[in-house]
Amino acid sequence: MTDEASPVNTEIPQTARIWNYWLGGKDNYEPDVRAGNLAARLVPHLRDTVLHSRAFLHRTVRHLTDNEGIQQFLDVGAGLPVVDRTHEVAQAAAPGARVVYVDNDPLVLAHARALLTSAPEGKTAYLPADLRKPEDVIAGAAETLDFDEPIALLLMGILGHMTDYDEGRSIVRRLVDALPSGSYLALYDATNVVDPATAEAIDIWNRSAEPPYVLRTPDQLAGFFEGMELLPPGVVSCPLWHPRPADIGTVEEIDEFCGVARKP
Secondary structure, eight states: OOSSOOOOOSSSOBHHHHHHHHTTOSOOOHHHHHHHHHHHHHSTTHHHHHHHHHHHHHHHHHHHHHHHOOOEEEEESOOSOOSSOHHHHHHHHOTTOEEEEEEOOHHHHHHHHHHOOOOTTSEEEEEEOOTTOHHHHHHHHTTTSOTTSOOEEEEESOGGGOOSHHHHHHHHHHHHHTSOTTOEEEEEEEOSSSOTHHHHHHHHHHHHSBSOOOOOOHHHHHHTTTTSEEOTTOSEEGGGSSOOGGGTTTOOOOSEEEEEEEOO
């Protein structure tokens, strides 16, 4: 997420569009495809990594809805719409669920207004705001979400764009502080503890695409949950967080680590 929303630049690869390409979407341009293919050549299983990360989002939303009774979600850094978005997964289990998507990419904004729909019983909203201004995020989300009831804050694959770790932790803390007791924080981000080639791919990304991204260790990712109660199994590679029964014993670690925690 950049500091301010700006007109769409189709010449420089952008995170949201590259992820859209990797997920099989159509809302991307040739520079995004080239950057995505270059990274995938360095890390051949990269597309599988993207799919596993997406599957973690889906499992998290279902778990929080089915097992924890959460019916409000604040999805910051939402990216371009693809199939099985947060509201679709949540409202399949709880039709009255409310979801606020936050992003400040102008292309995301253009598509979100047209594609983010809701079940009649629930509500879905899109908020053009910047993660670096958490108070604006909270104020905007409060127009749709009830901050007297638990909320799940989703930060999926975006904290790596906060290149200053201490600043990132401060922003997460300010967001979590605004949530009521019983709320949840769920996140994943990239590491290079599984495949060293991930670091080379990120280096190429930072030389060709925007915004920049930094890899973090699992311990650093755990630091974002300070003061919260991590759900089992803690901070782990995405495929290992509550895998489907059919996947138990067969999935392998990837360089996207994740966790879900409850605010006391």
